[in-house]
Amino acid sequence: MPQFSLIEDYSLDIILLTHCHLDHLGALPVIAERNPNAHILTSLPSKLLAPRMLYNSHAVMKRQRDELGIKEYPLYTSSQIDALEKRLSPMPFDKPRIFDDKGESLEITFYQAGHVAGASGCSLTYKHRKIFFTGDVLFEKQRVISGANFPEQPCDTLVMETTRGNTELTPNYSREDEIERLRTTIVHTLEHEGSVLIPVFALGRMQELLTFFHEWNKANKLPKVPIFCSGLGISLVDTFDEISRKTGLIHFRRKILHELGVKPFRKRLKAGETPDEKAIYLVSSGMMTENTPSYTTAAALLGNHHNTVCFVGYCDPDTPGGKLLASQQNDNFLFEALDYNCPIRAHIEQFDLSGHANREELLSFAQKLDPRAVVLTHGDPEARDWFFDELIAYSPKTKIINPPPGIAIDV
Template sequence: MKLLDLNRHGGIGANALFVQIGGVNLLIDSGLHPKHVGRAAIPDFKQIRGERVDLIVITHCHLDHIGSLPVAMREFPDAPVVMSASSRILIERMLHNSANVMKRQKAEQDIPEYPLFTHEEIDRCASRMVGLNFGLAKKVNGINPRDEIEIMLHPSGHVAGAAALEVRHKHRGIFFTGDVLFDDLRTLPGARFPTGHFDTIVTETTRGLTDRPAGQERVHEVERLIKSINDTIGRGGSFLLPVFALGRMQEILTIMHDARKFGKLVDCPIVGSGLGLDLCDYFDEIRRKTNHVQFNRAILKELKLKSLPRKLTPGKDPERNALYIVSSGMLVENTPSYTLASGLLGHHRNTIGFVGYCDPDTPGGALLESHPGDDFIFETLHVRSRIKARVEKFELSGHAEREELLEFSLQAEPRTVVLTHGDPEARGWFAQQFAERDDRIKVLDPKPGETYQV
C-alpha cells in the first residue's frame, strides 16, 4: 500500500488521504481546514493531479472531512463517492451550508477565491454520491479488472453516519478508524469495530494528549453540567452552551429533554439557534430510514424551544435568565454564540460552558485559557469584556479516549500503525506507547506531501 497525506498543514484540518492498494486508488475524505481560507484551506490535489481515483470514500460529514468534496469531484470527474447511508442523508445539507458560509465570508472578508463551489455544483454532483449500509461488502476495481479490493464500512460512533473503513486485498486487511467514539451517546451507539488481525491500522489520535481523570466519566460530566445549569439559573443568570451543529446540538437537546422529563433540570426558557436545529429534521429522517440514531424532533416541542432573536446587540446581556444552546461550538467569530458570549461574559451571574473540543486559536480556545478578571476582546464585534462569568469545560468529547484506540490497535497485532488526525504532540504520545508496548510494530507519522510505502 502507498499512502499520501494531502492535508497541506498536517495535524487536524483538511483531511484527505490518497491511498493505492493493489492497483486501486482511493481518496479517503476531502476536508476544509478551519484555520485557513481560500485554496490554502483545501487539500493539495495538485500532488495527485494526473493520477486516477477509482473511488472517493467519506468517513463522516464534519467539514474537516467533507468541506472540499465538490472540488475533489471536479478534479476527479469519473470517481464515484461512497459513504454510509446516514451520511448520504446529511451531506448535501452540510455542503450547501458551507457554500452559504463561503459566500458570506467573500462579502465580509473579500476572499476572492470564495466560494470554492456553488449550490448548483453540489446539485450536479449529488448523483455520484452513494450510501452504503454498514457491514455490506463492496468490490472496487482499478483500471485493470483483475485489480480488485473489497471495502466495508463499520459504525465508528462520533457523529451520525460516521464510519470506519475496512479494506481487503487478497489476504491483507487494512483498517482506517476515521474519527471514533466508543461510548454510547443518548442519540447514537458507540463504535462497533471488528476485532482480530489487521496488517495495517490507520488511526486517529485526537485525544493523544488528554488523560481523562477518574470521576470525569461521561455520565458524571453530564450530571455536573445539569447541576451547573441549575445553579446558574437559580442565581438569576443565563447559561450559554456553544455547540457544534452536527451531532452535538442534537445530543445536548436530548440530554436536556431527559433531564427535564425526570425532574432534574430547572424550569427555564431554552433558546436554540443555528444549523443544528435544521439538522434535527435530518436526524429524524435517519432514525426512520436507517434506525442508526435515537432522536425524535418532537423533543423540541416538548422542551418548548424558543428561537434566538435575529438581532443581538454585541456586548449586551440579554438578561433573559435562559439556557442558550447555539452554534458555533468554538465561539467562532460572527456566529450567534460569539455575539451572545460578548454580552454574557461580563456578569458574575452567567456561565459559559464548553462541551466539545476548542482549537486554541479560536475565541473559544482563547477564553478557556483566560482567567477570571482578564480582559477578553471580541475583535470582530469591537467589544472588550472583563471576565466575570464562570467559564467551564465539560468532558463530553466526541472522540475516543487515547487508551481505547491504543488497545484496539494492539489487539489487531498489526505490522504497521499510521497516525492521523491529531496534533504533533498527540501523535507523539501514541508513537511512544506503541514503542513501549510492542516494538515490533512499525509506526508512521506521515508528513504532508510525502509518499509512504506501508
C-alpha cells in the same frame, strides 16, 4: 483546501467519506468534480447529512466573500453540491462490497464509528492485504448514537485518529457524572438569575445536548426557560428525525424541539447586553469562531458574574473558545471581530463530553489489531507523539508512521 495538486496526476477510482464534519467533507464537491468517474461511498446517514452541511457551508462562504473580501469563496457552487448528492452511494454497515477492475478486486466494508450520526470506519482488502481506517471514532455510546462497532481481527495497516493523544483521562472519569455536573451547573446558574451559553457543533453535539435537556425536562430536573438554538442545528434536526425513522441507526425525534419549546436564535444580542429574560443558548460554533452565534452571545454574557459559559467539546487553542478557556477570571477578554473588550466575570466551565475516543481505548484497539504498520492521523503533533511513543514501547517490531503533511508514504 487540501493540497489536491499532490494527487492531480492520478485519477481516483473510489472516494470514501467517513462522516460529515467539515474537516472531512468540506472539499468533497471539488475533488468529486475533478474525478467524474470515481465511486463515492458513504453511510446512508452521511448521504442524507452531507448536502445540508455543504449548503450551509456554501452560504457561510458567500457571506464571508462579501464581508471579508475572500475572493476565492465560495469554493464550489450549489450545482456542484447537487451533482455530488446524486453520486453519493450509500454503504450499509458490516456488509462488504466488492469492486472489480481489470481482473483485480478490492473489498470495502464500512463499520459504525460512533462519534457522530453516520460516522464510519472503513476496511479495504486488496490481494489479501487489509487496511483499516478508523476515521473519527468514539467507542462509548451516546444518547443519539451507539458506540463504534469495529472488527477486531488483525489487519496489515491501521490508519488511526489520535485527537485525544495529549489529553490525560481524569481519574474515575464517567460520562454520566459529567452530564450530571453539566445539569447542576445549568440549574445553579438559572436559579441565580443568570443565563447559560453552551457553544456546540451544529452536527452532533447540539442534538446530543437537546436529548439531555429533554430527559431532564421530563424528570422535572430543568427549570423552564427559553432554549435558543442556531439555524443549522435546528435544520439538521429534521435530517436526524429522517435518519432515525428510515434507518434506526440513531435515536432522535424532531418532537423534542416542540416539547422543549426550543426557539430559533434570530436576534443576536449586543455586546454587553443583558438578555430580557434568563435563557439557555445552545448555539454554534463549538469553538466560538468569530461572528458566529456563540461568539456574539459570549460578548453579551461574559461581563456578568451571574452567567455561565459551558464548553462541552474540544477547542483549538487559537480559536476564541480556546483563548477564553486559557484565560483567568477577571482577565480582560478581547472580542477582536466586535472591537469589544470586557473583563471575564461569568463562570467558565469545561465538561469532558468528547465525541472522540480517549487515548487508552484507542491504544488497546491498536494492540488488539496487531498491525504491521500504524499510520497516525488527525491529532496535534503532541497527540501523535504520545501514540508514537506508546506503540513503539509496546511493540518495537511494528512500523509506526507519523506522516509529515504532503509527503507520500510507503507502508
